[in-house]
Amino acid sequence: MKIDYNKNNGLVPAIIQDATTLNVLMMGYMNEEALNKTLESKLVTFFSRTKQRLWTKGEDSGNSLNLVDIKLDCDGDTLLIKVNPNGPTCHKGTDTCWAEDNNQDYSFLSKLESIISDRKQNASDDTSYVASLFSEGINKIAQKVGEEAVEVVIEAKDNNDDLFLNESADLLFHYLILLQAKGFNINNVMSILEQRNTK
Structure with a gap:
């Protein structure tokens, strides 16, 4: 250089x-x-x-x-x-010198996860679709992921790209809900993918 x-x-x-x-x-x-x-x-x-x-x-x-x-x-x-x-970077003990958490940001996905998390925490007072799923429990959420996955497979075999992408969005959305219902988030999944990539 x-x-x-x-x-x-x-x-x-x-x-x-x-x-x-x-x-x-x-x-x-x-x-x-x-x-x-x-x-x-x-x-x-x-x-x-x-x-x-x-x-x-x-x-x-x-x-x-x-x-x-x-x-x-x-x-x-x-x-x-x-x-x-290796640990926090700032001498004041924070992850960054701007006092921000050093978390992976997946742009809109991270924002969506934040909304899902908020609705999970306020499920008893919230009338949203997401809150209703959390109120119904893990079995209902897992069932919805299964249904959306089947719909993605069906649309993948046809030639309507718009339907395929919309069903894919539904699957991803419900999967993010399932992750949080199990106490995880997209970072946990990405960490496993990154570990696999180094093997």
Whole structure:
């Protein structure tokens, strides 16, 4: 990498991103020596402007950042470093330096899961379809998933793409409900898929 260290007194910003969740965890600074140590040790090392020395993240707390990948931006003066964090990243004990949880975000699916969770917790006071399913119990929810799965199979054998996609959406929706009825969420399933991918 051809890094321009001249713009900021020998330092370049290093944006730290979780390699799995893609959440930004923190931002620090590196000089050439810090980058070389990071590449050699596979543990992210910064140049501390406060301490005026190299500082490997986690050297006191144990909450290290295990290097996965490093990319240089188009101007050659900022690093994007993907890591697997070992514990919370912020010195204040939070997952990120913005006090956000480092959870996987599946965009609209995550929002939908949040709505389902809220309706599960308020099932006794909620008149929604989702709340009614939770009120009827696990057997009814599992039955609905089975029914939707059969409808997906039927539509897959026909040529109506619109019906197939709508039935697929129904299946996924009811499956998310079933996961929460069992005390799980989509992250639990994704973790298993990721583990299988590494075998």
